[in-house]
Amino acid sequence: MRVLVRTFSELCITIGALIVLFVVHLLFWTGIEADRATAGEIGSLRADWAAKAPEPGSAPAPGPTTAAYEPGEPFAVMHIPRFGKDWDRPVLQGTEPGVLRRGLGHYASTGRLGATGNFAVAGHRRTHGDPFKDFPELRPGDEVVLTDGTTWFTYRIANRPHRTVPGDIGVIEPVPRPLRREVAPFDEPGRYLTLTTCEPEWGSSHRLVVWAHLDATHPVTDGKPPALRS
Amino acid sequence: MYGWIWRHLPGNAWVRAALSLVLVLAVVYVLFQYVFPWAEPLLPFGDVTVDGEGAAR
Numbered sequence: 472m473r474v475l476v477r478t479f480s481e482l483c484i485t486i487g488a489l490i491v492l493f494v495v496h497l498l499f500w501t502g503i504e505a506d507r508a509t510a511g512e513i514g515s516l517r518a519d520w521a522a523k524a525p526e527p528g529s530a531p532a533p534g535p536t537t538a539a540y541e542p543g544e545p546f547a548v549m550h551i552p553r554f555g556k557d558w559d560r561p562v563l564q565g566t567e568p569g570v571l572r573r574g575l576g577h578y579a580s581t582g583r584l585g586a587t588g589n590f591a592v593a594g595h596r597r598t599h600g601d602p603f604k605d606f607p608e609l610r611p612g613d614e615v616v617l618t619d620g621t622t623w624f625t626y627r628i629a630n631r632p633h634r635t636v637p638g639d640i641g642v643i644e645p646v647p648r649p650l651r652r653e654v655a656p657f658d659e660p661g662r663y664l665t666l667t668t669c670e671p672e673w674g675s676s677h678r679l680v681v682w683a684h685l686d687a688t689h690p691v692t693d694g695k696p697p698a699l700r701s
Numbered sequence: 702m703y704g705w706i707w708r709h710l711p712g713n714a715w716v717r718a719a720l721s722l723v724l725v726l727a728v729v730y731v732l733f734q735y736v737f738p739w740a741e742p743l744l745p746f747g748d749v750t751v752d753g754e755g756a757a758r
Contacts, residue, residue, distance in 0.1 A: 675745035
C-alpha cells in the first residue's frame with residue numbers, strides 16, 4: 472500500500488515538473504532559440520548580399536532576381552515600423568513548423584516578393600520570439616518594408632486586422648477573396664502582400680489577416696526607404 | 702522510483718547528489734532538445750497559417 476501511494480505521488484510530481492518545464496520551454500526557451508535563429512538568418516542573408524553586391528562604379532545591378540526560393544532558406548528581411556524601429560525578421564520559404572521557428576514563412580504557393588500576385592507570409596504571434604505579437608495594432612496606411620538585397624519594397628496596409636477562420640484559404644489568393652466578401656480589400660490584380668497569424672493570442676480557433684499593396688520600390692543603393700528613416 | 706534510483710547510484714551521499722544532478726540535467730536537455738520540439742506542434746499555439754500546412758494535425 473505504502474509503495475503504491477509513494478509511486479503515485481512520485482508520478483504526480485514528475486508530471487507536474489514536466490508541465491512546468493514545458494511551459495518554461497514554450498515561453499522562454501523558444502524565444503531565445505528564435506532570437507538566435509533570426510539573427511543568424513539575417514546575418515547570413517546580409518553577408519550573402521554583401522558578397523553579391525556590384526562593385527561601386529560598375530554596371531548597375533540587373534533587375535529583380537528570378538531564382539526560385541529554396542525551401543526553408545531565407546530570401547528577404549521584413550521591417551514593420553509599427554512593431555518598433557528595430558523590428559526586423561527574416562522571411563523564409565515555406566510555412567512548416569520547422570521553418571516558422573526560424574523566422575516568418577512565405578506560403579510556397581503564393582506570389583513572389585514585389586511581383587504581381589499575392590506575396591503571403593505567416594508568423595507566430597506567441598512563442599518562438601513572438602514576431603507578430605503586436606499584430607492587432609496594425610492599421611491601414613502602416614508600412615511593411617521588405618528587402619531582397621537589391622530592392623526595398625514598401626507595402627502599405629489596406630485594412631484593420633481581419634479575423635477569420637483557419638480554412639479561409641481565399642485570403643492568400645492572388646486577388647484576396649476572403650469568405651466574407653465585403654471585407655475583400657482589392658478588386659483587380661495587383662502587387663499585394665498578405666500577413667497571417669493566429670487569433671486569439673494563445674489559441675488557434677481563428678486567424679488574423681492584413682492585406683497590403685505595393686506602394687513604392689527603391690534600389691538598395693539609394694539607402695533606406697522613407698518608412699525606415701527617422 | 703526516485704528512491705530506487707538513489708539506492709542504485711554508487712558512492713557516498715555527495716557523489717550520489719552530483720550524479721543525480723547530472724541525470725536531471727541530461728533529462729532536461731533531452732526534453733528541451735528533442736521531446737518538446739516534437740510535442741509542440743501537437744498543441745494549438747503554432748497554428749498561424751490559413752491553408753493548414755503549418756498547422757498541427
